[in-house]
Amino acid sequence: MTDKTNAASGETTDFGFETVNKNEKEGLVRGVFDSVANRYDLMNDLMSAGIHRLWKRFTIELSAVRPGQTVLDIAGGTGDLAAKFSRLVGDNGQVLLADINDSMLKVGRDRLLDSGAVGNLHMVQCDAQMLPFPDASIDCITIAFGLRNVTDKDMALRSMERILKPGGRLLVLEFSKPVNPIFEKIYDTYSFRVLPLMGQLFNNDADSYRYLAESIRKHPDQDTLLGMMEDAGLVNCEYHNMTGGIVAVHRGIKA
Amino acid sequence: MNTHHDPAIITAVLMAAEGAINRGLELDPASARDLADLSGTVLAIECWAPALEVFAIVEPEGRLHLTPYCEQACSVRVRGGLNDYLALTTAEDPAVTLINSDLEIIGNSAPLIALQTLVAKMQPDWEAPLVGVLGDVAGHQLANLLRQIFQWGEASSKSFRRQLSEFILEEGRLSPPAAELEYFYQEIDSLVLKVDRLESRLKRLAQRLKTPAR
Ligand SMILES: C[S@@+](CC[C@H](N)C(=O)[O-])C[C@H]1O[C@@H](n2cnc3c(N)ncnc32)[C@H](O)[C@@H]1O
Numbered sequence: 001m002t003d004k005t006n007a008a009s010g011e012t013t014d015f016g017f018e019t020v021n022k023n024e025k026e027g028l029v030r031g032v033f034d035s036v037a038n039r040y041d042l043m044n045d046l047m048s049a050g051i052h053r054l055w056k057r058f059t060i061e062l063s064a065v066r067p068g069q070t071v072l073d074i075a076g077g078t079g080d081l082a083a084k085f086s087r088l089v090g091d092n093g094q095v096l097l098a099d100i101n102d103s104m105l106k107v108g109r110d111r112l113l114d115s116g117a118v119g120n121l122h123m124v125q126c127d128a129q130m131l132p133f134p135d136a137s138i139d140c141i142t143i144a145f146g147l148r149n150v151t152d153k154d155m156a157l158r159s160m161e162r163i164l165k166p167g168g169r170l171l172v173l174e175f176s177k178p179v180n181p182i183f184e185k186i187y188d189t190y191s192f193r194v195l196p197l198m199g200q201l202f203n204n205d206a207d208s209y210r211y212l213a214e215s216i217r218k219h220p221d222q223d224t225l226l227g228m229m230e231d232a233g234l235v236n237c238e239y240h241n242m243t244g245g246i247v248a249v250h251r252g253i254k255a
Numbered sequence: 256m257n258t259h260h261d262p263a264i265i266t267a268v269l270m271a272a273e274g275a276i277n278r279g280l281e282l283d284p285a286s287a288r289d290l291a292d293l294s295g296t297v298l299a300i301e302c303w304a305p306a307l308e309v310f311a312i313v314e315p316e317g318r319l320h321l322t323p324y325c326e327q328a329c330s331v332r333v334r335g336g337l338n339d340y341l342a343l344t345t346a347e348d349p350a351v352t353l354i355n356s357d358l359e360i361i362g363n364s365a366p367l368i369a370l371q372t373l374v375a376k377m378q379p380d381w382e383a384p385l386v387g388v389l390g391d392v393a394g395h396q397l398a399n400l401l402r403q404i405f406q407w408g409e410a411s412s413k414s415f416r417r418q419l420s421e422f423i424l425e426e427g428r429l430s431p432p433a434a435e436l437e438y439f440y441q442e443i444d445s446l447v448l449k450v451d452r453l454e455s456r457l458k459r460l461a462q463r464l465k466t467p468a469r
Binding site: 051054055057058061062064240241242243244247249 | 261262263266267270322323324325326327
């Protein structure tokens with residue numbers, strides 16, 4: 001029902017640079033990730049020449065996750081971060097790997113099984129905008145390269161704030177605005193020309209990767225995202241630029 | 256925190272150094288056991304000029320974790336300027352120098368000495384992982400530097416201090432980001448080239464397909 005109402009009201013959102021209907025976007029995003037799920041890790045490595053491992057590692061340091069804690073990795077895709085957290089929280093802790101996309105979770109589960117880290121790990125298929133967890137139940141939430149895919153980012157941030165325990169923290173790792181203009185130019189070339197072609201080569205799916213590149217450009221810059229986190233009720237918000245601001249990690253605390 | 260440096264670069268260097276140490280430990284189970292005895296030790300190394308803070312955490316399995324960010328309580332914190340650290344690296348007897356130097360040691364110095372002795376004994380291969388991260392020149396220099404730090408006293412060359420301060424003040428600040436950027440640019444350059452070639456090949460192919468067979 002709501003579907004129709006929204007469609008009728010003509011509420012729109014950005015799908016990359018095409019403006020589409022909000023409901024359509026969820027379907028489109030899912031389509032993009034369905035088609036790349038299997039090759040995603042390979043692509044990820046190629047796209048950022050392995051540098052994303054550094055970004056993720058620093059994000060994990062900032063989480064300061066301790067044994068016994070409950071960690072939720074939203075848009076966790078193929079389980080990169082979840083595997084590390086599983087080791088950090090130990091047997092008394094819990095890691096929830098959440099993603100809207102079933103095929104991403106399947107790839108994640110297989111990979112995590114291979115790495116032997118499953119005892120304290122659970123997969124949850126859900127939407128970042130409506131997280132199906134009790135209020136104040138999570139010590140730490142991470143979302144890495146996922147927020148840009150979410151239709152209503154404010155709604156997602158509020159949903160995250162709700163389920164965090166007081167003092168719990170949210171970490172958002174995301175492409176951002178390069179601080180150096182020359183760098184920005186090169187990066188644009190890279191993301192608009194090279195990424196889609198690589199997508200075509202490896203996956204036969206240039207559209208998916210063009211979408212990724214465009215959604216990077218559409219993502220809010222450092223200070224905008226910081227403001228959005230504050231609006232969602234988080235406190236002590238801060239960010240760290242990495243690799244010239246191509247990527248930033250934002251952190252906020254639940255009051 | 257380390258606000259003046261790109262966390263991705265510091266992380267890269269620390270990951271490389273950590274990798275070298277932990278690989279050394281894998282090859283030397285006795286040292287790994289000794290290290291495991293220090294499990295839970297958090298050593299903070301703080302330098303105020305250039306401003307940098309690094310933590311070495313001993314993990315239960317006898318591995319070392321190096322990080323630019325840590326919220327755990329430190330067992331021991333060393334604090335000083337670059338020159339104080341330099342003095343330490345060229346000292347005859349590090350333990351004595353440590354106690355008498357201007358370096359401020361907050362907490363128990365025993366695990367600090369134990370750690371240094373352990374890593375020195377292991378002689379990890381710093382070169383390969385650091386060259387991998389920083390490129391030939393800077394990687395080699397930093398590898399040299401680490402070798403000296405962990406074998407302080409043994410090799411106290413005259414020019415070492417000068418070399419070291421040059422590295423940290425010049426290379427250390429400028430070169431890693433430069434190396435990283437350069438690498439990134441190179442990757443892009445070669446990709447753009449490949450893409451261009453591919454595009455024209457595809458076009459030629461398409462053209463050939465379109466041309467009706469005679
Ligand atoms: C670029 S991947 C990031 C994967 C992983 N976090 C990483 O850093 O490698 C983005 C992920 O976000 C998921 N996603 C997109 N929209 C979502 C939503 N509304 N809620 C939850 N996950 C979503 C996609 O299915 C995909 O797995």
